[in-house]
Amino acid sequence: MTPQWNDLASELLQRFGDETRYAIPILQAIQTEQGYIPIPLLEAIASKAQHLQANQLYGVATFYSQFTFTPKGKHTIKVCMGTACFVKGAQQIVDAFKSALSIEIGETTPDKLFTLQTVACLGCCSLAPAVMIDGHVHGQVTQESVAALLKAKGFNL
Numbered sequence: 001m002t003p004q005w006n007d008l009a010s011e012l013l014q015r016f017g018d019e020t021r022y023a024i025p026i027l028q029a030i031q032t033e034q035g036y037i038p039i040p041l042l043e044a045i046a047s048k049a050q051h052l053q054a055n056q057l058y059g060v061a062t063f064y065s066q067f068t069f070t071p072k073g074k075h076t077i078k079v080c081m082g083t084a085c086f087v088k089g090a091q092q093i094v095d096a097f098k099s100a101l102s103i104e105i106g107e108t109t110p111d112k113l114f115t116l117q118t119v120a121c122l123g124c125c126s127l128a129p130a131v132m133i134d135g136h137v138h139g140q141v142t143q144e145s146v147a148a149l150l151k152a153k154g155f156n157l
């Protein structure tokens with residue numbers, strides 16, 4: 001276990017306390033500050049805490065979709081694969097992002113700039129095919145506009 005996780009575990013326990021009811025606030029702080037939930041950090045917390053156990057923290061983190069165990073990039077791209085978007089070519093859009101970024105769905109680029117995800121429906125089917133980048137929806141996305149969307153976020157093609 002690295003000293004970094006040990007120090008952070010102590011700091012989190014000091015900040016929130018060592019009760020089971022603080023499991024979610026602690027996980028939320030980790031997710032916000034680290035961008036993901038590092039397993040070694042959960043183990044460090046459990047080794048220092050009296051009431052919080054690693055499997056309990058892990059269980060809570062796997063239950064809620066807001067938590068992720070893999071590092072996320074600075075920008076999150078969510079390509080809609082719902083029915084309306086799918087029939088309008090969402091597969092080609094996701095393929096264009098995969099090819100431009102050289103990553104698969106669920107992965108983050110090595111420079112930690114982009115994470116690529118797919119979602120079932122963004123709730124704006126009239127804009128199909130739709131993509132959400134950092135919470136903003138882009139509609140009628142084409143394979144050609146993928147490059148422009150990435151460039152606007154600092155990606156050099």
Ligand code: FES
Pocket residue numbers: 080081082083084085086120121122123124125126128130
């Ligand atoms: S199916 Fe894509 S926004 Fe609804």
